Amino acid sequence: MSRDKKRQMIWYQVDDTGAIARHLEKMAAKGWLLESVDNWWYIYYRAEPARVKYAVAFFPEASVFDPGLTEGQETYIDYCRAAGWELAAVYGPIQYFHSACPDPVPIETDEAVKLAAIRRTMRKTSVLSYALLLALPVISLPVFWSIFRRDLMELFSNDRQLGVIVLMLAILLYGCGMLLDYLIWVLRSKRSVAKGGACRRPHTRFRLLASIAMMAVCGAVVLSFFVDAGTSGLWPALALYLILYSGVMLLGRWVLRKLKSRGTSRENTKGIFFAFAIGAGIAVGFLTPLLFGGLANAGIIRAVREPAESYTYSNGNFSFTRGIYRDDLPVTLEDLGCAVTEEDHCSYKAEIDRSFLAVRGEYTQAAMNLDSDLPWLYYQIYETKWPWLLEKCWEALTAAEEEDSWPVQPLVPAPWGAVEAYKQEELTSYFLLYPDRIITFRLSEDASPQQLDTIVRTLQP
Amino acid sequence: MAREKFQTLTEQMFYILLCLQRECCGVDVMDQVSRITEGRVIIGPGTLYSLLESFQQEGFIQETRVEGRKRSYQITVKGRLRLEEEVRRLRRQTEDYVNFGKEANA
Incomplete structure (x- = not known):
């Protein structure tokens, strides 16, 4: 400029x-x-x-x-x-x-004429825009509801998911707030005009603050995505997303300008523009995974963390290659008295999600060699400083397991030093609630009392 | 809006219909209303446009001539009847005022 x-x-x-x-x-x-x-x-x-x-x-x-x-x-x-x-x-x-x-x-x-013109224009512009904006959180509601009911631990410890939820809530509040404010303005103006007065002054300050707050939330969420993408090496994917969507929007504006400059009729412009928008949406939907796949193959982006080494298993009939991680685990199969050898090609994987609300660590130790007799070990530690959050997660966790037709049996919590304890017999899984954390663990075979004691002693607060 | 509104004509509606007893264009209506009322009643251009559109839809006026962008209008029989009805209403209102005023002062 x-x-x-x-x-x-x-x-x-x-x-x-x-x-x-x-x-x-x-x-x-x-x-x-x-x-x-x-x-x-x-x-x-x-x-x-x-x-x-x-x-x-x-x-x-x-x-x-x-x-x-x-x-x-x-x-x-x-x-x-x-x-x-x-x-x-x-x-x-x-x-x-x-x-x-x-x-x-x-x-x-004439204030009545003015009010009628404003209302007709608003229906076509702002009211329509807010209705479309509100469609976004409404459409995503079933997905979030399902996550909310089932995997609260993942939700609250994942900055990206929390960011999207905050954004959707902000959109919901902003859209409803603006529509409500407009509705109140219409009602008050109608009353005023009916009494021979003027249209009421809208709440300019409220609207300005709401718009600034909305922009701030959007900016913070996008920034947090970039920070998260930067640490996980996914920033090229995020940048690609933004470039792709910005490109489509710019192209849309260009198409609209071209159509208008050529004198195309309103109906045709509208038809072509909406056809373009739908087509572009579908194209982007198809193109994105292809582009991401291409970038991942070229080694530019990594969908998963790079393993320390890879191991190829082969038994003559088939073969596959798997990544082996060498992360530090709080408890290992070795700690449980299992004899782990080089031939097992054991992977030690720790995935830790952090948010301002909670930390969730997911730990797996398993042999990549399918011929190995070594059991595998999987456990999660979920920590939060918010007791109500811990309680909600505990309720959701036990309810979700029940819903999956894997009934959980209550255990006497005292021997575990826990507040509550459950076991799922079929899956040999344990769920333990402590004042500041939830521990779930599973061994591929029934754990001995000594092994259980080792796990609990190491993982409990 | 229109039907409900036209049950009683506002001053601006009244003077627009009054001016359109003779064919004239929108801009002339604005000038004439201001002249007839000696500036007491002013019609804004946006209000004028909307009211002319509403009157036309209601059949109170009709478009008589289009010269480029200049459009002229004239009152219809229906519009004239509505205007006369409004005049009668205003006259009755004035008479009521006078009669009641006499009684009150007697």
Whole structure:
């Protein structure tokens, strides 16, 4: 953007006409006159600082898909010109006028007519946008509900999942809040107009704060994704995602601009644009896994952590290669008295997820050599400082196991030093609740009392 | 909005219909209303456009001429009847005021 142009993000809601006009008047006093407006930005050009009056008026019949001004809109603008208002910018049904007269005739002099125009425009613009925005958390609700009910431990210890949930909740709150605020404004304005008064002033400050908070949440979540991706080596994948989606959005804008500049009718532009949006969505959906697969094959991104070494098992009929990890484990098969040899090609894998709420460690020790007689060991340690969270996770964990038709038997907790203890006979799994952690472990064969004692002594707080 | 609204004409509606007893375009309506009422009633351009559209949809006025972007309108029989009805209502209102005023002062 050149020194004579300025771009400014739109923070105001469409119906907040008074606040928008005052803002534009302040900008004009600073020497910036409005040149154009799009979905996100006001674009200004440099001019002599001047006292200019601005007004925002609605022409609900117009659409962002129109190739230019409609006949009716031109007539409307002619009337405004005759009243001393010049068109500064137009974005679909929203028109921005300015006037050099210090006290021009207001564009709307009948509050009922004004309210009707605002409501018709809002239905086509902001209300529709918020409804679409709200569709996002509503669509994801069943997925989150299922995670919430089943795997709370994973959810609360995973920054990415928590980030998405925070984002969805923020969207839900923001969308509902804005729609509710608009609804209240409509009801209060209708009442006021019915009594011969004016439309009420919208809650500009509330809306500005809500929009800033929403942007801050979005920014924080994206930043946390980048930090997380940076530490896990997945940042090229995230960058690719952002480039891909930004590219599609830019392409969409370009398609819309091209169609409009060619004079394509509103209906055709709308049809082509939505066909493009659906097509692009499907294409991105198909392309993303292919691109990620390609990048993973080329070694640019790693979907899983790089193992210390790899081992190829072969028995003449088939062979496969597996990664062997050499992570430190709190308890190993060796600690349990098992004889682990080089021929077992044992992998020691520790995956630790951390969030501001909880830490979840998942530990596995298993022989990669299928001919080995060595048992395998799997356990999880889930720690949190929030007792209510621990309780919820414990309830979800035991309930989920019951739902999976693997009944759990209560054990006397005292010998385990635990608050509660359960065993799942069929899977030889144990679930132990302590004041600050949950421990679950499983050995591929029944553990001896000594082995159980070793595991519990090492893992308990 | 329109039907409910037109049960009683606002001043702006009244003067628009009054001006359109003679064919004229929108811009002329704005000027004439201001002149007739000596600036007491002002019609904003946005309000004028919306009301002309609503009147046309209601059949109170009709488009008579289109010269480029300039559109002229004239009141219809239905519009004239509505205007006369409004005048009668206002007259009755004034009479009530006068009669009641006399009684109150007597």
